[in-house]
Amino acid sequence: MLVPPIPANESTRLNTLRTLSILDTPAEERFDRLTRLARRIFGVPIALVSLVDENRQWFKSCVGLDASETSRDVSFCAHAILHDDILMVPDTLMDERFQDNPLVTGEPGIRFYAGCPLTVPNGSKLGTLCLIDVKPRGLDEEDRALLHDLGRMAGEELAAVQLATLDPLTQLSNRRGFEALSQHALNVCKRMSRPASLLFFDLNDFKAINDTYGHAEGDRALVGFAEVLRDALRESDVIGRLGGDEFVALLTDSNISETAAVTRRLHEQLAAHNSAAQRGYEIRFSVGQIEYDPQDHASIAELLAAADAAMYVNKRASKAQAGQRV
Missing domain, CATH: 3.30.450.40 (GAF domain)
Known part of the structure; x- marks a missing residue:
């Protein structure tokens, strides 16, 4: 045989x-x-x-x-x-x-x-x-x-x-597809005692892009951010668009320092994208990062909720800091 x-x-x-x-x-x-x-x-x-x-x-x-x-x-x-x-x-x-x-x-x-x-x-x-x-x-x-x-x-x-599992605009996984693929990846990480991190992204001032430049330009910004995510992250990472201007990435077999390096690379590549695009606005984001803990996160849904909360803390802190500078 x-x-x-x-x-x-x-x-x-x-x-x-x-x-x-x-x-x-x-x-x-x-x-x-x-x-x-x-x-x-x-x-x-x-x-x-x-x-x-x-x-x-x-x-x-x-x-x-x-x-x-x-x-x-x-x-x-x-x-x-x-x-x-x-x-x-x-x-x-x-x-x-x-x-x-x-x-x-x-x-x-x-x-x-x-x-x-x-x-x-x-x-x-x-x-x-x-x-x-x-x-x-x-x-x-x-x-x-x-x-x-x-x-x-x-x-x-x-x-x-x-x-039914793909976001038609960005061709990333939609919520259903991301949750299915990420849950499987988490199961593997748990079984093999490997680390994982979830990054939850929200684009800053995205509504202003739509209001000022139109929804077609807003769609172009979403597609551009999705492309930067693909380029900055590893092939083994799971990327998705949950809807609107919210994106997520599950980094498997990635410790805290490696995840930080990925985030820095993402900022650098997004800055290069903004500089090359010259569209009158810059794509910027807030991000929440949560390390996977099998004891605290029984499912991908729980990990998503924790990362979402962390992202909003980050977003509020950034807005407060910007207000102080003004």
């Missing part, structure tokens, strides 16, 4: 999958309809919508099989997401990748597999719509085209879920 290799974009792929908050959710008719249709059209006993997680494949929809997930290392679908086209295995006993796979030698006794990768707009292949039979067989060109169509439909349903 050949254990499936890890895709080159695995970090992005897993982040995308987890942002959807779809793993371990109840069955949905929009996916079940596709697997029922696939089983009937192709005359196979098993059809699945399978999502490939870090260490498992989990079935969002499953007809003809009692299991809800399997280990990733025995997963056919983990091989299929490495390809753009359908992965077809006419006879598993004739394929060295699968001939001694426990899903072949034991239940459900897979002899035929065909999986169409499910791709979302950022290019990540999150899983497959797949067909399984207990006897060898193949697909002709018409069959393959039909499986492509059904796979495209399943991919579009996943894309619809993805759009």
Whole structure:
């Protein structure tokens, strides 16, 4: 048996999958309809919508099989997401990748597999719509085209879920997407006893930008700040726009001094952005910083509330200091 290799974009792929908050959710008719249709059209006993997680494949929809997930290392679908086209295995006993796979030698006794990768707009292949039979067989060109169509439909349903987790203006995670991804990151930090920090940003005098320059310019300022956040923070950090002029960033495996260095870099890059933009105003922010403590913060919601409160303390202090200077 050949254990499936890890895709080159695995970090992005897993982040995308987890942002959807779809793993371990109840069955949905929009996916079940596709697997029922696939089983009937192709005359196979098993059809699945399978999502490939870090260490498992989990079935969002499953007809003809009692299991809800399997280990990733025995997963056919983990091989299929490495390809753009359908992965077809006419006879598993004739394929060295699968001939001694426990899903072949034991239940459900897979002899035929065909999986169409499910791709979302950022290019990540999150899983497959797949067909399984207990006897060898193949697909002709018409069959393959039909499986492509059904796979495209399943991919579009996943894309619809993805759009519900993205802020359309900045393309950062929205509140739902940020909370889902950050909660997973906090769980990992807790399990591995790693530090994390949450930064809660509020843009200063943002209403004045809208009032003076118009909402289109306000949107441009929001997009500009989002770009600076992306550039200043690490790829492993989780960034989101909660709404309005509020942004957040969860820095994982980051101690106090490292978080301070990130904040300094953000100030420097934002100053450079303001200087280059020359739009008649400057983007400025107040920030609240909270160190993650598993004893005090049972969830990302509690950490967000604490960082929000810290941000407002910072904002009031800055305004008072500005008033004293005047």
